[in-house]
Amino acid sequence: MSVPPIVEFHEVTKRFGDGPLVLDRLSLAAQPGDFLAVIGPSGCGKSTLLRLIAGLSPVTAGRLTVDDLTPADAAAELAFVFQEPTLLPWLTVAENVELAQKLRGTPAAARAATRQGALDLVRLADRGGAYPRQLSGGQKMRVSLARALSLSPKILLLDEPFGALDEMTREHLNEELLAIREQKAWTAFFVTHSVSEAVFLSNRILVMSANPGRIHTEIRVDLPYPRTNDTRLSRAYHDLVAAGSRLLRSVEEISPVASRA
Amino acid sequence: MSRKFLNVLLPAATGALVIALWYGVHFWLAAEMRFLLPTPDAILAALRDNGDALWRAALNTTAGALLGFLLAVVVSIALGLGLSLSSLVRASLYPYLMILQMTPIIVIAPILVLWVGPGLRSVTVITFLICFFPLVVNTTQGLISTDRHLVELFRMWRATRGQQLLHLRVPAALPYFFTGLRIAATLAPIGALVGDYTAGSSAGDGGGLGFSALIYSSQAKYPALFATAAVTCLLGFIFTAAVLALSWLALHKWHDSYERADK
Ligand SMILES: Nc1ncnc2c1ncn2[C@@H]1O[C@H](COP(=O)(O)OP(=O)(O)O)[C@@H](O)[C@H]1O
Ligand SMILES: [Mg+2]
DSSP: OOOOOSEEEEEEEEESTTSOEEEEEEEEEEOTTOEEEEEOSTTSSHHHHHHHHTTSSOOSEEEEEETTBOTTTTGGGEEEEOSSOOOOTTSOHHHHHHHHHHHTTOOHHHHHHHHHHHHHHTTOGGGTTSOGGGSOHHHHHHHHHHHHHTTOOSEEEEESTTTTSOHHHHHHHHHHHHHHHHHSOOEEEEEOSOHHHHHHHOSEEEEEETTTBEEEEEEEOOOOSSOOGGGGGSHHHHHHHHHHHHHHHHHHHHSOOOTTO | OOHHHHHHHHHHHHHHHHHHHHHHHHHHSOGGGGGGSOOHHHHHHHHHHTHHHHHHHHHHHHHHHHHHHHHHHHHHHHHHHHHTSOHHHHHHHHHHHHHHHHSOHHHHHHHHHHHHOTTHHHHHHHHHHHHHHHHHHHHHHHHHOOOHHHHHHHHHTTOOHHHHIIIIIHHHHHHHHHHHHHHHHHHHHHHHHHHHHHHGGGSSTTOOHHHHHHHHHHTTOHHHHHHHHHHHHHHHHHHHHHHHHHHHHHHTTTOGGGOOTTO
C-alpha cells in the first residue's frame, strides 16, 4: 500500500500577481489510478488547481510534484481537456487528433495507428475526414478526448469537459469515459459542477470552499467499478449524491463572496 | 414563383429601372444641359470609339494597382508578424502607422512623384500607401487573436515558436487577413487612379485611367469620361472577384462564414 503518489500538493499556495489568495496551503496526494472529482463554488480555484498540475501556471509557494517531477518537466505525461472542444477548425478530425504527435516528429505510420486507435475508443472511427464544424457538440468533445488519449497520458486533466452538453449526451460520455479507462488506467482530475457526475465517475470527490480556495472535505465513493447505467439506480449512488449536494450547498453558504465577483 | 427565378428577375428589374430613370433624367434636363448626364448608349459609343486608348490606359493602371497591392500584401505580412510579437512593439509603432493613414494621399501625391520618380513607380507607391493600412491592421489583429486554450495546448505539447506560428497563429489569422485583403482589393484601383492622375502621361505610354479622365474632362468629352469610370468599376470588380475566389479557396472548407444556412 505504499505506492508513491503520482500527483502531490504540499502546502501549495497560489495567487495571481498581487491579487487575493486563490489557493491557500493546499495539500493533496493522488494515487496512481485515482479518479478525483473536484467540485466547489464557482471561482474557488478548481481550474487553477488543474492549471498548476499542467504547468500552465506556476505555484506561488509550496511544493507540487507530478510523478516526482516538476509540472513543467512532466508535460509529456499530462493531457488537458477543456470545457470547449478546443479543436483547430482548419484541420480535419484525424489531423486534429494527430497534431501533437506530428509536432513531436512521430512518423506518419505510427501516428495513423495511434489516431485510429483513439478515434475507435470514442466511436468516431468513420468521421476522421470531417471538419469540426460538421460535428455535433458531443462529437467535438469526443474528438477532444481522443486527442488527449492519443498522447497516452498518465494523468488526464478535465475541466468541466461535458458541462456544455445536454444531460443525455453527458451521461453517455461519462459511461464511455469509464469504459475507456477500463483499458488504460490513467489518473484523472475531473472538475465538474454536477454532483451526480462526480459520484458516478470518481472514487474520491474533493469538495472545495472559496476565498481562499481550500479543500473543505473529501468524500470517498466506494461504488464498485465497472459502473454502468444501473449504478445510477442504486441506493448507495443516490445517498452519495444527496450527501454531496447537501455538502456543496453548505460550502457555498460558508464561502465568503469574492469582493470583485 | 421559384426562388431561383426571382434571383435572376429582381436584379434584372432593378437594372432596367435604373436605366429607365437615367434616360428619364437625361431627357427631363433642358436640351443645353443634357451633356451633364450622357445616355448609356452614348457612353457605350464612347467606349467603342476610345476602345484602344482606354484598353492601354486600363493595362497601365492595372499594372500599378497590382504592383502596389502585392507590395502592400508582402509588407503588411512582414510588419504584422513583427507587430504581433508584443504589445510593446505595437504601442511604439501604431501611432505612426495611424499618422501615415491619416495623411491625405491626394495632397502629398505630387511630392511623392518627385521623390520616387514619375510613372509606374509613383503609381505603385501611392497604391501601396492606400492599400497597406487595412491589411496590416487586420493581419496583426488576426495574429494576436489566437484562442488562448489552443495556445496553452501547444505549450503543453512543447511546440516550438515556429511550429506555433505555422500550425496555429497563421491559419487562425487567415480569416482576418482576407478581410483586410478584400478592403485592399477595392482600394487598389482607386489608389492607382489617384496615382496616375498625379503622375500624368508618364505612367506608361499614354498614362493610365486617371490621366485619361483628366484629358477627357479638360476636353469636355463627358461620354468618354463616363466610359473611363465604367472601366475603373470593372477593374475594381475583377480585383474583388479575384480576392473573393482566393478567400473561398483558403477558407470554405472550415470557416463559419461559408456555412450553408440550412445546415
Ligand atoms: N489568470 C488569472 N489572473 C488573475 N486571476 C485569476 C486568473 N485565473 C483565475 N483567477 C482568479 O482565481 C480565482 C479562481 O479561478 P478559477 O480557478 O477559474 O475558479 P473555478 O474554476 O473554480 O471557477 C478567481 O477569483 C479568478 O478570478
Ligand atoms: Mg473553472
